[in-house]
Amino acid sequence: MSRQEIRLSGFGGQGIMTAAHILGKAAALFDQRNVTLTKSYGPESRGGASSALVIMADEDIDYPLLTKLDLLVTMSQEAYTKYIGELSSGGLLIIDRDLVQLDQPRDDIEVRSIPSTRIAADELGRKIVANIVMLGFLAANTDAISKDGLKESVLKSIPKGTEKLNISAFETGYGYGSQ
Amino acid sequence: MNEELSNVLISKEHPMDDYLREDRLPHIWCSGCGLGTILTSFVSALQKSGLDRDKVAVVSGIGCTGRAAGYLYLDGFHTTHGRAIPFATGLKLGNPELKVVVISGDGDLVAIGGNHFIHAARRNMDITVICVNNFNYGMTSGQMGPTTPTGARTSTSPYGNHEPPFSVPYLAAASGATYVARWTSLHIRRLEDSILEALNKKGFSVVEIISPCPTYYGKKNKMGSALQQMKYYHENSVIRHGSDPAESGIDLGGEIVVGCFINKDKPTFLDSQKRSV
Amino acid sequence: MKLWRKPLDQDRVMIPHGEVHIIIERCKGCELCVTYCPCDVLEMSRIFNAKGYSLPQVDGSKDCVICGLCEMICPEFAIYIEEVSHG
């Protein structure tokens, strides 16, 4: 599989960076692909736009930044507005449907949506795992990453004692995407 | 010489030479400068301390006192201006078995190096600091410094210094030093005892030593020769052990409070670090 | 030697006697040793060393008691005392 570029975005505090790290780690260590993860930094720690770019390829990654965005995951309106223009024609947009309104409709892309934050809060009782729900949903909607690898990566990246909650979040997201 | 010195023996070596880089003597300090006397007190204290001299390192900065490390036959480091304390900090942490002593001047330690001084005291780094205070920058021919008394004349305060000075003991105590004393280079025996106490103290220990600068400070302020400055110390020093360091300020021509002001125990940087991990 | 009071055992105590050693090249003629010798043993000579500093010498009429003050106060490591052997 040749180069794929995935952007995960939202606002500070949603666990976007953690999700991106889990995704990158899954591809690099479990799927054995070349992966580069870069993060967008600003001066603010909380509340600002948070975004990470994960590039995966079988060949060497000769350019570590954006060239052609294949998949945009966004969990905030601000990030949606900021990044929707980057998504290439034929690309896939994944949103948290309670947090993002599609006010810039494009007919050249595909859109999938999930109420990941609500699922995390209502079904799982912990809003904090919305990012993991989103990763499960992502796995169900793309071939870029293997489900097993991603699940393994989740397990290897989370604090001890939270395995059950996180796997449940992941599977819930995956199940939602497979419906 | 057609006459001979009467009733003395002419020698080539001194009993302390074993502790000195005698091939570098005579040193560069001026006649009557207190630095040599202070070095004698230090060597004497070191001999009494029982410390393994191969595990004692001396670090100096820049200036007249900065040359001290270069005359002692110990591991010695002559670093950059103001940086003796952070260098010593690294040295101590790189090899905690070492007894690390900083010998440097007032300008080096509390002007350009002031930030390092207060932070090493704050974190109670286990080093001994001997601060020789001659009230000016001697090496560069007598400019005003952080300890120059208000009103004193130096080459950069020709109308009299209009800035208030630091009191080194007050600064050290306020920053957290565990041992703080001040003497003059006249108080040789008490100074030796005090350096010995400081060497044996765990934590950041500071001994300030008031010392004559006959060539610049003394001359510019009409204090006369080194000898006359020593007489001034004799007449104006007041020993007040345990007194409040806040009252240790030195006015031009005023009294010099000397003694041991602070002597307390608290965990050193390494002690607390070990405990925290 | 100046004494505030006469010690009761003064006649029984042997006062040590010291010889003054000088390292001529190191001396800078500051006179601290001469000034602070409690027994006034030292005086300035009229002799200069190679750098032009005048050197201290011993006034033959006084005795050194090896108090060590000159050795301690000398900034030059240029003077020290050794005890005269009584053997």
Next chain:
Amino acid sequence: MANNGILQGSFFMDGDTACAEGALAAGCRFFGGYPITPATEIAERMVLRLPQVDGTYIQMEDEIASMNAVLGASWGGARAMTATSGPGFSLMMENLGLGIMTETPCVVVNVQRGGPSTGMPTLVGQGDMMQARWGSHGDYEIIALAPSSPQELFDLTIRAFNLAEKYRTPVLVMTDETVGHMSERVIIPPPEEIEHYPRRKPDVPPSADYLPYKSEPNSVPPMACAGDGYRVHVTGLTHNEKGYPDTVNLDVQQQMLERLINKIQHNKDDIIELHEDQVEGADIVVVAYGISARTAARPIRLAREMGLKVGLLKLVTVWPFAEERIRELAPKIKAFVVPEINMGQIVLEVERCAAGQTETILVPHAGGGLHKTKDVLATIKKFA
């Protein structure tokens, strides 16, 4: 983790973390630093990990103190490093010179950001390359390495420690925000596969005649540390073989400075590492380092697909500069193309060595981002 506290295996980590792990694998046991973006993650990793390998971390009061603490720790016998970015690098310059003068092995990492002054703390730059060469006062030689990926940052940090010991000098790792913050796969080999150049101690017993700076021409003297019993005197002043200051004797200065410079200059073959890709027979040679060597790969590939003969000469060692190789290539090619995230620094060296025998073209970037593929490609096409 191997039983000695050093990681082993495959990891997905950012460059700053890889740098810290490289240092630990190289035997670094002291870190003194001051927080600064984008190098802070190195300090954060070191404070977490050093206690696990019996090392010491200290957060100093500023970068001046950090540099001095590193020098002190090295003389205490520890492998020591610090990490910083532009403003802190400036503050370290005076005492980097002390390290060079006193021949103190240590590693200084600069995670470069946009400048000058406070500049762009969270964004990439390569504007400190000349400061790395000439930032401290006086004449000297310096070793500086430039990694292009987290894996290289790991590998080159180890190499930096070994070069520092071998040549008894501070070694700079000139990385940048992009490499420092990007995460990739980093493979940490088993300890026995990691090169370890030990500190060379004197082979004579301590004595009053010991010469800590004994001067065979071009040589690196062994290092007696504090507490080893040699009672060395170490000074930033011009000093003789004994280590004693001699600040008026021109012969002493000449001999000392020549040795300081020649110990690097005469060992360039060992120190300089270049990665070449299709340089032989090329019309255009792109000379790049660090992240710019990485971003040059794509325009080079595209140019080759157009049938152009383009090679990449990547400067893994930036200082000392690979002047012989540039001189050798100059008459054979049409142009050197030099993309840098600055307004022209290393290009000056390339131009100097090309000496008018071929074109030397800078592709500048003011900082804050990486070169666009099309900009580098356009320059290649123009001169091919």
